[in-house]
Amino acid sequence: MTAMPAIPLSVGASRVVRGVRVPHVCGDPALSEDRDHELRARIVTTALNALTTPVSTPTLFEPDQTVLEEVAR
Amino acid sequence: MKLEVGTFPVHDIVFGTQTRWQDGVLSVDKDELLALVMEDPYIAWADIDVTRPGDSVRIVQIRDIVEPKVKVSGPGVTYPGISGRDVTTVGQGRTHRLGGMTLIACSEMPGFNPDGAHWWGTTSVEGRSDITFIDMSGPGAVTPFAHTINLCLQMEPHQESYADDWNRASNAAVLKLNDRLAETTRGFEPHEITTYDLDYRDNALPNIVFVPALASAEYRFGPRTSLGTNVYGIGRLTEPWLLQPTEMIDGAVFGTYMEHFTWPIMETIVPHLCSRHGQEFNFVGCIVVRSNWEAQAEKQLMANRAAQMASALGANGAIVTTNQRGQRFVETVLTVQALERVGVDTVLMTEEEDNENGNAPPLLMSVPEIVSAVSTGTGGVEVTFPRVDRVLGLRQPDPIWYEEKPPIHGRYGVTHLHDFYGFGKQGCMDF
Numbered sequence: 001m002t003a004m005p006a007i008p009l010s011v012g013a014s015r016v017v018r019g020v021r022v023p024h025v026c027g028d029p030a031l032s033e034d035r036d037h038e039l040r041a042r043i044v045t046t047a048l049n050a051l052t053t054p055v056s057t058p059t060l061f062e063p064d065q066t067v068l069e070e071v072a073r
Numbered sequence: 074m075k076l077e078v079g080t081f082p083v084h085d086i087v088f089g090t091q092t093r094w095q096d097g098v099l100s101v102d103k104d105e106l107l108a109l110v111m112e113d114p115y116i117a118w119a120d121i122d123v124t125r126p127g128d129s130v131r132i133v134q135i136r137d138i139v140e141p142k143v144k145v146s147g148p149g150v151t152y153p154g155i156s157g158r159d160v161t162t163v164g165q166g167r168t169h170r171l172g173g174m175t176l177i178a179c180s181e182m183p184g185f186n187p188d189g190a191h192w193w194g195t196t197s198v199e200g201r202s203d204i205t206f207i208d209m210s211g212p213g214a215v216t217p218f219a220h221t222i223n224l225c226l227q228m229e230p231h232q233e234s235y236a237d238d239w240n241r242a243s244n245a246a247v248l249k250l251n252d253r254l255a256e257t258t259r260g261f262e263p264h265e266i267t268t269y270d271l272d273y274r275d276n277a278l279p280n281i282v283f284v285p286a287l288a289s290a291e292y293r294f295g296p297r298t299s300l301g302t303n304v305y306g307i308g309r310l311t312e313p314w315l316l317q318p319t320e321m322i323d324g325a326v327f328g329t330y331m332e333h334f335t336w337p338i339m340e341t342i343v344p345h346l347c348s349r350h351g352q353e354f355n356f357v358g359c360i361v362v363r364s365n366w367e368a369q370a371e372k373q374l375m376a377n378r379a380a381q382m383a384s385a386l387g388a389n390g391a392i393v394t395t396n397q398r399g400q401r402f403v404e405t406v407l408t409v410q411a412l413e414r415v416g417v418d419t420v421l422m423t424e425e426e427d428n429e430n431g432n433a434p435p436l437l438m439s440v441p442e443i444v445s446a447v448s449t450g451t452g453g454v455e456v457t458f459p460r461v462d463r464v465l466g467l468r469q470p471d472p473i474w475y476e477e478k479p480p481i482h483g484r485y486g487v488t489h490l491h492d493f494y495g496f497g498k499q500g501c502m503d504f
Contacts, residue, residue: 004369004403010438021367022400023292 001025001047009058015050017061019043039063075270076147076319077167078344079263083174086123086222094257097264099171101224101254109249110226115242118229122465124209126220131458132207133474134227134466136178136243137329138218138336141171143255144323151255152324152335154306156245156299164319167266169258175221175336176254177207178247179466180228183236186294205332205488206474213458213478215498216490218336225465226250241299244328269319269347274355279389281354283318283342284379284412286362286405288330288397301330302338302396304361313379314361315386318347321359332488333396341494342392342422357386364397364404376407380415388412391419396493398426402437413442421446424493427453427484449495451483 001017002008003025008016019025020039027040046063053059082097089100103121110119124130142151147166154160207223208214228246230239289310290301296309304314304326316325321343327335343359350356360379366372383391391412395405405423412419425435425448435448458478464470481489490497 003367004372004400006369006403006407006440007400007438010406010440011434018369023367 001043005060009060012058014055015053015059015061017043017047017050018063074164074317074319075268075272076164076322078267078269078322079145079167079169079258080172080265080267081169081258081261082172082264083222085125086174086224088123092253092257094171094261099174099224099254099257106250106253109253110228110246113242113246115230115234115238116228116246117231118468119246120227120468122225122227124223124225124465126209126214126222128209129211129462130209130465131461131463131474132177132179132209132218132223132225132465133470134179134181135205135207135332135334136180136182137247138175138177138334139247139251139324139327140336140340141174141176141251141255142324143169143252143259145169145259149323150252152248152251152327154325155248155303155327156241156306158248158306160305162320163323163325164317164321168323169255169263171255171258172264173221175218175223176247176250177218177223177225178228178243179225180230180239180243181467183230183234183239186235186237186298205491208458208461211459212456213454215454217496217498220498224250224254227466227468229468237294237298237300244299267348269322269350271317271319271347271350271356273351274357275351278351279354280357280387281346281390281392282358282360282383282386282388282417283346283356284360284362284383284391284393284408285326285338285342286364286393286395286401286408287326287338288333288401289363289365290330292365292367299328301328302326302333302335303328310363310366313363313375313382315382316359316361318343318350318356318359322347326361330396332491333493337492337494337496338396341496342394346392354390357388358382362404362408364395364401366404369403372404372407373411375404376411379408380411380417383412383417384415388417391417392422393419394422394493396491398424398437406436406438406440406443410440410442413444419445422449422493422495423447424449424491425451425483427451427482447495449492450490450497450499452481452487452490452492453483454481454489454499456480 084097149161149163
């Protein structure tokens with residue numbers, strides 16, 4: 001889980017979940033408490049789903065989408 | 074823009090009863106200079122010393138390094154926008170420089186700003202050898218400043234100073250001395266004049282841009298901070314700046330980010346490219362990319378904007394540099410990628426990471442668009458630094474600063490050399 005997916009993808013990490021920003025990867029203090037909680041849950045759920053998803057190439061998982069984006073190395 | 078740079082060589086600096094330049098000797102009235110510095114109530118103590126190549130001297134606690142320069146004709150002042158200086162566009166007319174010397178400011182750095190939450194980091198870790206210091210002799214004398222005569226301004230802030238207050242005060246003090254020293258050349262004919270006529274273009278030659286990515290301190294100290302590398306006194310995270318190369322020679326980019334000083338960004342690639350302008354290529358501009366954006370989309374956007382600027386300038390080639398590892402390197406790599414994608418042939422010039430005996434990649438991040446790169450080493454200085462007779466930079470240096478220092482192994486975050494522009498004296502065999 002990272003705010004900079006380009007880095008792990010470039011070194012060949014299998015599963016990468018896009019986080020928010022460098023100082024707050026799994027949430028956003030600019031949001032209301034409810035929205036922040038929803039965002040955090042979405043990111044963590046995406047990470048858990050990623051763990052159970054077979055991949056063959058470095059793959060980026062976007063928390064704001066349910067679809068997976070295949071990323072070529 | 075057309076800029077003449079008049080060089081007044083400095084073969085020695087001596088203390089005397091008046092401050093003047095004559096026949097390659099800079100004479101300085103220490104009392105006069107110290108009185109200028111001590112005008113500022115933030116400064117509790119100051120002293121001035123001179124070091125020469127070959128001296129058994131170690132300079133520590135370095136805050137910044139500049140070459141004394143003054144504008145003798147044309148608009149503006151050198152090092153514009155810093156600590157309240159004029160922001161008139163520079164880069165035209167004539168600038169006088171004192172060649173072969175630098176002005177080095179040394180001081181402890183207060184760690185915090187009034188909100189208390191933001192730590193600048195410290196350069197006062199006693200005895201650590203991998204932080205920045207300059208040995209003027211011995212096998213570790215590998216920085217360019219070991220080969221220049223240096224006037225060292227050593228200062229101490231009042232105990233209650235905050236980081237930003239002190240930075241403004243120490244920058245102002247450095248520039249007061251810069252002005253006073255370089256002013257000694259006014260009215261004299263330079264030993265040598267170099268003319269950079271960037272208005273002249275040869276349409277048969279390729280167009281080159283220089284694209285330095287320079288970290289901003291905004292993420293830590295907020296948008297109005299004076300800390301870090303500034304462009305005309307502004308250090309905040311902005312879209313890329315377009316500067317004429319001669320503006321950079323006049324000091325439009327100034328300030329220390331962690332251990333990245335002013336001298337390397339001003340005195341390396343830019344004057345070198347300027348000197349070849351109109352002969353091998355046209356040097357059409359500098360695009361300063363501010364790094365330390367916190368989201369990848371922001372970094373991508375800045376890279377895209379830099380590429381658009383280069384494209385609008387008609388650039389055929391670009392040299393891209395970085396000045397800080399870690400997430401700051403992402404802007405750099407994305408900029409290389411964006412430039413290549415708009416058809417600008419790009420070379421990346423950077424320090425490498427420690428390759429951990431072949432187990433780690435040399436760059437934090439790599440993309441297929443990096444097709445040519447120049448390595449400036451790993452930051453390592455694999456020699457023993459011998460014991461020194463004198464330590465400059467502190468009123469009462471800890472005895473540990475005089476001692477022999479172990480070799481510095483290049484690794485992530487090593488700050489001793491910080492050579493991102495190829496100024497070092499080491500060859501590939503040293504790394």
